[in-house]
Amino acid sequence: MMRQDVLIYLLFVCRVLPAALTAVIQTQQTVLAAVGEDAEFSCQLLETKDVLQVTWQKISHDVGTNVATYNKYFGQRVHDGFTDKFEFKYTGLQNCSIVIRNVIEQDEGCYRCLFNTYPEGAFTGRTCLQVYELHEPVVDVRESNSTEEWVVSCSATGRPAPTVTLSVSQQDLNFSQYNTVSVSNTNATFTVTTTAVLSGSRKHSTQVGCAARVLSAPQREVMVMISEVKQVHAGNDDNDDDFTWIIVLGAVICVCIVAVVTILANRKKLL
Ligand SMILES: *[C@@H]1O[C@H](CO)[C@@H](O)[C@H](O)[C@H]1NC(C)=O
Ligand SMILES: *[C@@H]1O[C@H](CO)[C@@H](O)[C@H](O)[C@H]1NC(C)=O
Ligand SMILES: *[C@@H]1O[C@H](CO)[C@@H](O)[C@H](O)[C@H]1NC(C)=O
Ligand SMILES: *[C@@H]1O[C@H](CO)[C@@H](O)[C@H](O)[C@H]1NC(C)=O
Secondary structure (H helix, E strand, O other), X not given: OHHHHHHHHHHHHHOOOOOOEOOOEEEOOEEEEXXXXXXXXXXXXXXXXXXXXXXXXXXXXXXXXXXXXXXXXXXXXXXXXXXXXXXXXXXXXXXXXXXXXXXXHHHOEEEEEEEEEOOOEEXXXXXXXEEEEEOOOEEEEEEOOOOOEEEEEEEEEEEOOOEEXXXXXXXXXXXXXXXXXXXXXXXXXXXXEEEEEEEOOOOOOEEEEEEEEOOOOOOEEEEEEEOOOOOOOHHHOHHHHHHHHHHHHHXXXXXXXXXXXXXXXXXXXXX
């Protein structure tokens, strides 16, 4: 009985199995991972079959290269040349998952899991790995020539090119005159810089945010506090002018009241 099983197993391992049967395998279509992170792929055979071996392959130019195999006789095995990168996370003949350690750009591509069954053949699932890179954005704030404006710029580096978005916490302040420049770096990343003019009052401190996004990965955001301008010329400030007028008016009214009272008192004395 045992010998027969081994024979069937060997038959399947030695044969090139047609990779046509899909649909009964549940797997992720795309896995997104940041450079340096680990990526996990899992495949689950939804129907119970007599599985002899689970094989993981890396596909390049439509050709699959065996990366790792699991079967009930020899257990799990990561093939030569892949041992630094791949390891099994969960092994089972119906449900199997692997982890790619410390992903780099070269790990990007599609992978296949094959459930080799008897007598039907191989059921395959396909998952593609998308590797991205995203660094924390850097915000720079400059005072513009106008006392009502700031020039805010934000830079973020990533692959593919990130989208950079500026935001402001205060309702009465708005960004305008957007300008975005994208520079490609030698390592296939892009540095995107968005510059905009923040208009509105510069009298209060306000918070400016910058968010960088790549694909559907979690965004990276930084917040910067812009504090109020120190040198405000008193003559140009409307509020200071109003206050001066109130004091002057008050003083004039006081002097008038004192004068009227004095005149009235003097008149009474005379009468
Ligand atoms: C199969 O594996 C996935 C992920 O490893 C897990 O979420 C799921 O519960 C497993 N299913 C079974 C039937 O073991
Ligand atoms: C600010 O002033 C400088 C020189 O006075 C000028 O070259 C520059 O264009 C001005 N910038 C803005 C935004 O008005
Ligand atoms: C790619 O280049 C950018 C800009 O020179 C740098 O910030 C980033 O760290 C580089 N990425 C890698 C993975 O070396
Ligand atoms: C900023 O935008 C909001 C809404 O779009 C608008 O109500 C407000 O008047 C704008 N403020 C300035 C200073 O332009």
